[in-house]
Amino acid sequence: MDLETLPQGYRLQPATYTFTRELVKAYLDAVQDRSPLYGKSALVPPMAVAALAMRAVLEGARLTPGTVHAAQDLEFASPVSVGEEVVCSVTVAQNSVRREWRFLVLEVSVNSSRGRSLMQGKTTLLVPQPATP
Amino acid sequence: MENNTRLPIIVKKVTQEQVHRYAAASADFNPIHVDPQFAAASSFGRPVAHGMLVLAFLSEMMTQAFGEAWLTTGKLKVRLKAPVFPEAIVETFGELRSEERQEKTRELRYAVGCRVQTGEEVIVGEARVTLSDTV
Numbered sequence: 001m002d003l004e005t006l007p008q009g010y011r012l013q014p015a016t017y018t019f020t021r022e023l024v025k026a027y028l029d030a031v032q033d034r035s036p037l038y039g040k041s042a043l044v045p046p047m048a049v050a051a052l053a054m055r056a057v058l059e060g061a062r063l064t065p066g067t068v069h070a071a072q073d074l075e076f077a078s079p080v081s082v083g084e085e086v087v088c089s090v091t092v093a094q095n096s097v098r099r100e101w102r103f104l105v106l107e108v109s110v111n112s113s114r115g116r117s118l119m120q121g122k123t124t125l126l127v128p129q130p131a132t133p
Numbered sequence: 134m135e136n137n138t139r140l141p142i143i144v145k146k147v148t149q150e151q152v153h154r155y156a157a158a159s160a161d162f163n164p165i166h167v168d169p170q171f172a173a174a175s176s177f178g179r180p181v182a183h184g185m186l187v188l189a190f191l192s193e194m195m196t197q198a199f200g201e202a203w204l205t206t207g208k209l210k211v212r213l214k215a216p217v218f219p220e221a222i223v224e225t226f227g228e229l230r231s232e233e234r235q236e237k238t239r240e241l242r243y244a245v246g247c248r249v250q251t252g253e254e255v256i257v258g259e260a261r262v263t264l265s266d267t268v
Contacts, residue, residue, distance in 0.1 A: 069184030
């Protein structure tokens with residue numbers, strides 16, 4: 001599936017994702033976050049929720065190499081615990097071309113498996129367009 | 134938590150090795166981040182760090198200041214203005230802009246962002262957090 005061809009309003013197939021201890025540890029190591037909050041209470045960093053759950057939905061989706069992350073909105077409603085399974089949904093909120101870039105805005109929502117809202121967000125991506133002669 | 138006019142500064146050096154680790158942890162292998170040859174041909178001329186990697190530093194600042202309240206009430210709205218290249222030293226900033234009182238809570242609104250060692254602001258935006266007046 002080519003993300004750039006999806007029309008505004010298109011809803012991708014929701015994906016479930018489980019934040020295992022190993023995945024959270026790998027994330028914390030990568031961002032070098034040693035906040036005691038995540039060690040003591042076994043909570044998942046909110047940015048990990050945003051990044052990892054969204055990747056689960058976009059798995060298999062093709063995006064032009066060189067795509068740039070231009071803006072991010074996030075609202076956190078409830079912490080996610082290590083081991084928790086979440087459901088992530090992504091909708092194409094905007095897909096338009098301005099000059100040499102395609103603006104792709106994706107709305108993201110992450111809920112618990114029981115439907116409780118955990119996080120909502122909006123990601124703006126700039127996709128390079130082929131040069132016109 | 135009572136006197137958070139300026140938020141704690143987080144300083145981190147971004148390395149290419151870290152970018153690779155983040156790519157593996159987040160399954161984001163966009164070649165603009167991990168393939169020097171591809172990145173050299175892009176408008177950036179070399180690999181850039183993932184925006185979400187740098188945003189994690191901002192979130193760390195908010196967590197350090199507000200703990201679990203950030204995870205339950207936090208709101209972030211930012212623009213990623215400029216690329217962050219490996220070997221950059223990134224520093225977060227956050228300054229209180231307003232405080233809105235409700236009956237039992239108050240919402241704090243901050244101008245937040247990240248800058249690199251040249252002083253260039255690479256991420257700018259706003260963060261909000263709501264605190265309970267339980268004391």
